[in-house]
Amino acid sequence: MPQIAVIPGSFDPVTNGHLDVIRRAAGIFDEVHVLVVHNPDKQAMIPIARRVELIETALGTTRNIVVRSWSVGLLVDYCTDVGARVIVKGVRNTADLEYEQPMAIVNRHLGKIETVFMMPNPEHAHVSSSLVRQVASLGGDVAPYVPEVVRDFLQGDMAPGLNL
Numbered sequence: 001m002p003q004i005a006v007i008p009g010s011f012d013p014v015t016n017g018h019l020d021v022i023r024r025a026a027g028i029f030d031e032v033h034v035l036v037v038h039n040p041d042k043q044a045m046i047p048i049a050r051r052v053e054l055i056e057t058a059l060g061t062t063r064n065i066v067v068r069s070w071s072v073g074l075l076v077d078y079c080t081d082v083g084a085r086v087i088v089k090g091v092r093n094t095a096d097l098e099y100e101q102p103m104a105i106v107n108r109h110l111g112k113i114e115t116v117f118m119m120p121n122p123e124h125a126h127v128s129s130s131l132v133r134q135v136a137s138l139g140g141d142v143a144p145y146v147p148e149v150v151r152d153f154l155q156g157d158m159a160p161g162l163n164l
Protein backbone atom coordinates (compact mmCIF):
# COMPACT_ATOMS: atom_id res chain seq x y z
CA MET A 1 0.00 0.00 0.00
CA PRO A 2 1.54 3.37 -0.98
CA GLN A 3 2.29 5.65 1.96
CA ILE A 4 0.57 8.96 1.25
CA ALA A 5 1.22 12.16 3.21
CA VAL A 6 -0.76 15.38 3.11
CA ILE A 7 0.97 18.72 3.66
CA PRO A 8 -1.77 21.26 4.37
CA GLY A 9 -1.43 24.99 4.79
CA SER A 10 -2.48 28.44 3.71
CA PHE A 11 0.65 28.87 1.56
CA ASP A 12 -0.17 32.56 1.21
CA PRO A 13 2.35 32.61 -0.41
CA VAL A 14 4.47 29.46 -0.53
CA THR A 15 7.98 30.13 0.81
CA ASN A 16 11.37 28.48 0.38
CA GLY A 17 10.82 26.94 3.83
CA HIS A 18 7.59 25.26 2.68
CA LEU A 19 9.28 23.99 -0.50
CA ASP A 20 12.14 22.50 1.51
CA VAL A 21 9.71 20.54 3.72
CA ILE A 22 7.62 19.45 0.70
CA ARG A 23 10.66 18.14 -1.19
CA ARG A 24 12.05 16.35 1.84
CA ALA A 25 8.68 14.74 2.57
CA ALA A 26 8.52 13.60 -1.06
CA GLY A 27 11.79 11.74 -0.45
CA ILE A 28 10.24 9.83 2.44
CA PHE A 29 6.65 9.11 1.34
CA ASP A 30 5.46 7.41 -1.85
CA GLU A 31 3.07 10.24 -2.60
CA VAL A 32 2.73 13.76 -1.20
CA HIS A 33 -0.40 15.89 -1.52
CA VAL A 34 0.22 19.58 -0.97
CA LEU A 35 -3.16 20.94 0.06
CA VAL A 36 -3.96 24.64 -0.06
CA VAL A 37 -6.62 25.15 2.60
CA HIS A 38 -8.62 28.25 3.41
CA ASN A 39 -7.86 29.20 7.00
CA PRO A 40 -10.82 31.22 8.35
CA ASP A 41 -8.59 32.65 11.09
CA LYS A 42 -6.39 34.41 8.53
CA GLN A 43 -7.14 37.17 6.05
CA ALA A 44 -5.94 35.80 2.75
CA MET A 45 -3.82 37.79 0.31
CA ILE A 46 -3.70 35.58 -2.77
CA PRO A 47 -6.69 33.73 -4.31
CA ILE A 48 -6.52 29.99 -3.59
CA ALA A 49 -6.35 28.92 -7.24
CA ARG A 50 -3.36 31.21 -7.78
CA ARG A 51 -1.63 29.84 -4.67
CA VAL A 52 -1.97 26.34 -6.16
CA GLU A 53 -0.47 27.52 -9.48
CA LEU A 54 2.43 29.22 -7.74
CA ILE A 55 3.30 26.04 -5.82
CA GLU A 56 3.03 23.91 -8.97
CA THR A 57 5.29 26.24 -10.90
CA ALA A 58 7.81 26.51 -8.06
CA LEU A 59 8.03 22.72 -7.74
CA GLY A 60 8.27 22.07 -11.47
CA THR A 61 7.90 18.51 -12.72
CA THR A 62 7.74 16.09 -9.85
CA ARG A 63 7.30 12.35 -9.70
CA ASN A 64 5.19 11.98 -6.58
CA ILE A 65 3.80 15.39 -5.56
CA VAL A 66 0.32 16.67 -6.37
CA VAL A 67 -0.98 20.13 -5.47
CA ARG A 68 -4.67 20.63 -4.71
CA SER A 69 -7.01 22.88 -2.77
CA TRP A 70 -9.60 21.97 -0.17
CA SER A 71 -12.39 24.16 1.15
CA VAL A 72 -15.37 21.92 1.80
CA GLY A 73 -14.78 20.31 5.17
CA LEU A 74 -12.34 18.81 7.58
CA LEU A 75 -8.76 18.18 6.61
CA VAL A 76 -9.07 14.61 7.89
CA ASP A 77 -11.91 14.02 5.40
CA TYR A 78 -9.54 14.83 2.55
CA CYS A 79 -6.90 12.54 4.08
CA THR A 80 -9.38 9.68 4.36
CA ASP A 81 -10.66 10.27 0.80
CA VAL A 82 -7.18 9.90 -0.71
CA GLY A 83 -6.00 7.16 1.66
CA ALA A 84 -3.45 9.29 3.52
CA ARG A 85 -2.67 8.33 7.11
CA VAL A 86 -0.14 11.06 7.78
CA ILE A 87 -0.12 14.86 7.83
CA VAL A 88 3.30 16.51 7.55
CA LYS A 89 3.94 19.94 9.04
CA GLY A 90 7.10 22.01 9.34
CA VAL A 91 7.82 23.47 12.79
CA ARG A 92 10.36 26.25 13.06
CA ASN A 93 10.19 27.04 16.76
CA THR A 94 8.23 26.56 19.98
CA ALA A 95 5.53 29.01 18.86
CA ASP A 96 4.87 26.82 15.81
CA LEU A 97 4.76 23.74 18.02
CA GLU A 98 2.22 25.33 20.37
CA TYR A 99 0.08 26.31 17.37
CA GLU A 100 0.34 22.90 15.72
CA GLN A 101 -0.07 20.65 18.76
CA PRO A 102 -3.86 21.06 19.27
CA MET A 103 -4.50 20.59 15.54
CA ALA A 104 -2.40 17.42 15.54
CA ILE A 105 -4.31 16.01 18.51
CA VAL A 106 -7.71 16.94 17.04
CA ASN A 107 -6.82 15.42 13.68
CA ARG A 108 -5.82 12.19 15.41
CA HIS A 109 -9.11 12.14 17.34
CA LEU A 110 -11.23 13.04 14.31
CA GLY A 111 -9.70 10.79 11.71
CA LYS A 112 -6.94 8.67 13.25
CA ILE A 113 -4.47 10.70 11.19
CA GLU A 114 -0.99 11.08 12.66
CA THR A 115 0.94 14.33 12.26
CA VAL A 116 4.68 14.15 11.58
CA PHE A 117 6.67 17.29 12.31
CA MET A 118 9.75 18.20 10.31
CA MET A 119 12.39 20.70 11.38
CA PRO A 120 13.28 23.32 8.78
CA ASN A 121 16.61 23.71 7.18
CA PRO A 122 18.21 26.42 9.45
CA GLU A 123 18.54 28.79 6.51
CA HIS A 124 14.73 28.95 6.30
CA ALA A 125 13.97 28.95 10.04
CA HIS A 126 13.06 32.65 10.15
CA VAL A 127 10.94 32.68 6.97
CA SER A 128 7.15 32.89 7.17
CA SER A 129 4.40 33.80 4.73
CA SER A 130 3.33 36.69 6.98
CA LEU A 131 6.87 38.09 6.94
CA VAL A 132 6.93 37.81 3.14
CA ARG A 133 3.57 39.59 2.89
CA GLN A 134 4.79 42.39 5.10
CA VAL A 135 8.09 42.87 3.27
CA ALA A 136 6.31 42.79 -0.10
CA SER A 137 3.63 45.25 1.04
CA LEU A 138 6.33 47.74 2.04
CA GLY A 139 8.16 47.41 -1.26
CA GLY A 140 11.04 45.22 -0.03
CA ASP A 141 12.72 42.47 -2.03
CA VAL A 142 11.41 39.06 -1.02
CA ALA A 143 13.83 37.15 -3.28
CA PRO A 144 15.73 35.50 -0.39
CA TYR A 145 12.55 33.97 1.03
CA VAL A 146 10.43 32.76 -1.87
CA PRO A 147 10.85 31.04 -5.25
CA GLU A 148 11.30 33.28 -8.27
CA VAL A 149 7.75 32.75 -9.51
CA VAL A 150 6.35 34.08 -6.22
CA ARG A 151 8.67 37.06 -6.20
CA ASP A 152 7.69 37.91 -9.77
CA PHE A 153 4.02 37.52 -8.87
CA LEU A 154 4.27 39.75 -5.78
CA GLN A 155 6.22 42.41 -7.62
CA GLY A 156 4.38 42.16 -10.92
CA ASP A 157 1.24 43.64 -12.45
CA MET A 158 -1.04 41.62 -10.17
CA ALA A 159 0.38 43.14 -6.99
CA PRO A 160 -1.88 46.21 -6.74
CA GLY A 161 -4.96 43.95 -6.76
CA LEU A 162 -3.72 41.82 -3.90
CA ASN A 163 -4.82 42.19 -0.32
CA LEU A 164 -1.27 43.16 0.73
Ligand code: PNS
Pocket residue numbers: 008009010011037038039040042073074075076103106107
Ligand atom coordinates in the same frame (compact mmCIF):
# COMPACT_ATOMS: atom_id res chain seq x y z
O1 PNS B 1 -0.80 27.42 7.06
P1 PNS B 1 -1.84 27.44 8.15
O2 PNS B 1 -2.82 28.57 7.93
O3 PNS B 1 -1.25 27.47 9.51
O4 PNS B 1 -2.66 26.06 8.01
C1 PNS B 1 -3.71 25.74 8.92
C2 PNS B 1 -4.64 24.71 8.32
C3 PNS B 1 -5.26 25.28 7.04
C4 PNS B 1 -3.86 23.47 7.98
C5 PNS B 1 -5.77 24.40 9.35
O5 PNS B 1 -6.47 25.57 9.61
C6 PNS B 1 -6.72 23.30 8.88
O6 PNS B 1 -6.38 22.14 8.91
N1 PNS B 1 -7.92 23.67 8.40
C7 PNS B 1 -8.88 22.71 7.85
C8 PNS B 1 -10.14 22.59 8.72
C9 PNS B 1 -10.00 21.52 9.77
O7 PNS B 1 -9.88 20.34 9.49
N2 PNS B 1 -10.00 21.94 11.05
C10 PNS B 1 -9.96 21.05 12.20
C11 PNS B 1 -8.59 20.52 12.53
S1 PNS B 1 -7.39 21.72 12.89
